[in-house]
Amino acid sequence: MRVDGVSVQCGFELMEKLECRLGVHNLSVYYDDFKALENINLLIPCKRITAFIGPSGCGKSTLLRCFNRMNDLVPGSYVEGSIFFDGTDIFSDNYDVTELRRKVGMVFQKPNPFPKTVYENVAYGPKIAGIKKKAVLDEIVERSLKRAALWDEVKDKLHSSALRLSGGQQQRLCIARALAVEPEIILLDEPCSALDPIATQRIEDLLVELAEKYTIIIVTHNMQQAARISHFTAFMMIEEHGDPGRIIEFGETSYIFTNPDNEKTERYITGRFG
Amino acid sequence: MPPLRKSFQERFEELERDLNIMCNKGVETVERTRKAVLNQDFELAREIIDGDDDLDAFIIQIEEKGIEVLALQAPVAIDLRRIFVMLRIAMHIERVGDLCVNICKVLLSLKGYSISPNVKDNFSEMFKRAIEMLRQSLESFKNKDSSHVSDLTQMDDKVDRIHRAFLEGVNGGDREEVEVTVRVLMIARFVERIADHAVDIGEDVKYMVIGRFVE
Numbered sequence: 017m018r019v020d021g022v023s024v025q026c027g028f029e030l031m032e033k034l035e036c037r038l039g040v041h042n043l044s045v046y047y048d049d050f051k052a053l054e055n056i057n058l059l060i061p062c063k064r065i066t067a068f069i070g071p072s073g074c075g076k077s078t079l080l081r082c083f084n085r086m087n088d089l090v091p092g093s094y095v096e097g098s099i100f101f102d103g104t105d106i107f108s109d110n111y112d113v114t115e116l117r118r119k120v121g122m123v124f125q126k127p128n129p130f131p132k133t134v135y136e137n138v139a140y141g142p143k144i145a146g147i148k149k150k151a152v153l154d155e156i157v158e159r160s161l162k163r164a165a166l167w168d169e170v171k172d173k174l175h176s177s178a179l180r181l182s183g184g185q186q187q188r189l190c191i192a193r194a195l196a197v198e199p200e201i202i203l204l205d206e207p208c209s210a211l212d213p214i215a216t217q218r219i220e221d222l223l224v225e226l227a228e229k230y231t232i233i234i235v236t237h238n239m240q241q242a243a244r245i246s247h248f249t250a251f252m253m254i255e256e257h258g259d260p261g262r263i264i265e266f267g268e269t270s271y272i273f274t275n276p277d278n279e280k281t282e283r284y285i286t287g288r289f290g
Numbered sequence: 291m292p293p294l295r296k297s298f299q300e301r302f303e304e305l306e307r308d309l310n311i312m313c314n315k316g317v318e319t320v321e322r323t324r325k326a327v328l329n330q331d332f333e334l335a336r337e338i339i340d341g342d343d344d345l346d347a348f349i350i351q352i353e354e355k356g357i358e359v360l361a362l363q364a365p366v367a368i369d370l371r372r373i374f375v376m377l378r379i380a381m382h383i384e385r386v387g388d389l390c391v392n393i394c395k396v397l398l399s400l401k402g403y404s405i406s407p408n409v410k411d412n413f414s415e416m417f418k419r420a421i422e423m424l425r426q427s428l429e430s431f432k433n434k435d436s437s438h439v440s441d442l443t444q445m446d447d448k449v450d451r452i453h454r455a456f457l458e459g460v461n462g463g464d465r466e467e468v469e470v471t472v473r474v475l476m477i478a479r480f481v482e483r484i485a486d487h488a489v490d491i492g493e494d495v496k497y498m499v500i501g502r503f504v505e
Contacts, residue, residue, distance in 0.1 A: 240364055273366045275501030282367045287295050 034061040038201065038231065043097035045078055047090065052078045054260035058250060065223060065232040067246035069239055071289065074252040075261025076235040080203050083233065084120035085113050121194030125206040127186035129178035134170050137178045137189055141197040156196050164192035165222045184215025188222065204234040208241065220245045239285055243273045251281045298363045305355050309376050312348040313428045316383035317421060320484060323390040324417035327397055327477060328410055335394035345387035352380040375498040379431060382487040389480045396476050403470050416452050416481045419445055423488035430492060436499040439492035449485040453478050
């Protein structure tokens with residue numbers, strides 16, 4: 017079936033059963049004259065992992081960054097259309113972007129811990145939010161590190177520099193840092209592309225666990241990663257160089273990877289693209 | 291559709307080649323079994339029993355290659371369905387081979403007894419239809435075309451009817467007659483199972499083409 021121009025292969029029944037608090041409606045994104053995304057329509061199911069896949073330059077990261085308005089920081093960028101979060105358009109005037117970014121955390125491709133201690137990295141967000149009591153901060157740090165499956169590895173070196181951790185640990189620290197401010201949605205932009213297979217597996221296991229409590233959106237070039245961990249997959253692509261990115265197909269990951277609706281999706285995931 | 295990446299394409303073609311040889315051998319085995327039964331050719335029956343190891347070796351080879359492709363190439367969508375169906379077809383053909391062996395073993399136990407012309411006619415008809423069904427199901431796979439798959443169910447109904455006619459024809463007799471009758475019924479049952487495998491192959495091909503299991 018189709019919803020607002022998006023082929024929703026998982027069917028309306030399933031989408032109706034799932035709570036969707038985040039919806040993209042006729043969204044186009046521009047960088048000055050360049051139209052990076054065109055007419056994106058998408059519902060993001062709560063407490064599920066949604067993966068964006070597609071070739072380089074198709075606008076996956078641009079779309080991801082819209083959910084917490086990170087594109088606002090790019091000079092010349094502007095949007096048409098809406099992203100509704102709990103019924104309110106996040107692009108509307110007077111929308112509280114700081115609060116949006118608290119609710120919608122982000123983890124980047126390369127682990128980017130602050131050059132501070134492990135403890136300070138996790139406590140940073142809550143401190144900015146005004147929490148000052150050490151006992152409360154201690155509890156938040158422990159809880160966040162536990163949720164990020166890092167506590168056992170760092171509990172004895174909380175006051176050592178975060179930069180001394182391995183790449184995989186640093187990435188989990190970044191996830192713990194995002195969790196510390198109690199977000200509802202976590203955005204991840206290729207979070208495993210700089211990690212080895214073992215660290216990747218730990219992050220993937222962690223994301224599956226976190227999906228019980230959080231809504232997760234992940235951009236990945238690793239299609240097997242999307243197949244392994246995501247519940248829903250959106251395939252994006254551009255027709256020609258310079259064209260805007262569009263969503264070609266969105267559906268349950270198990271459908272997309274066994275019997276995609278759209279021939280372009282099939283060509284891409286089976287490696288026949290181009 | 292543009293070609294697959296080269297190494298994947300080569301492995302796919304190799305697997306398809308092996309499966310094709312196995313399928314031809316499977317159909318040929320059923321044809322030879324038919325000949326053995328109709329002519330009560332016990333020498334041929336023994337050859338068929340001894341030759342079953344070839345089909346068994348084929349399935350091991352195909353399964354190993356298929357698993358290797360799954361592990362190394364991580365196929366998805368149509369490619370995944372094709373590999374899955376290839377492995378299923380190999381399994382069906384291997385079982386068809388086993389059924390031919392069973393038929394031949396029963397035939398050997400009928401040495402010294404004659405099979406009536408009426409029974410032979412029915413066997414001939416059942417074999418003819420089962421072989422036709424096997425050929426048609428394998429053609430559907432080769433052509434990636436599921437449009438004739440439903441014909442197989444109708445063809446199978448006819449095989450089932452002949453099989454039922456065997457059962458209905460049973461009417462006692464002395465001990466020797468009963469023994470012969472039981473063996474004849476066993477052969478009929480095995481041929482009927484061969485036709486069922488052809489129907490199953492057709493259903494697998496339908497899954498490969500449309501992406502949904504349809505009974």
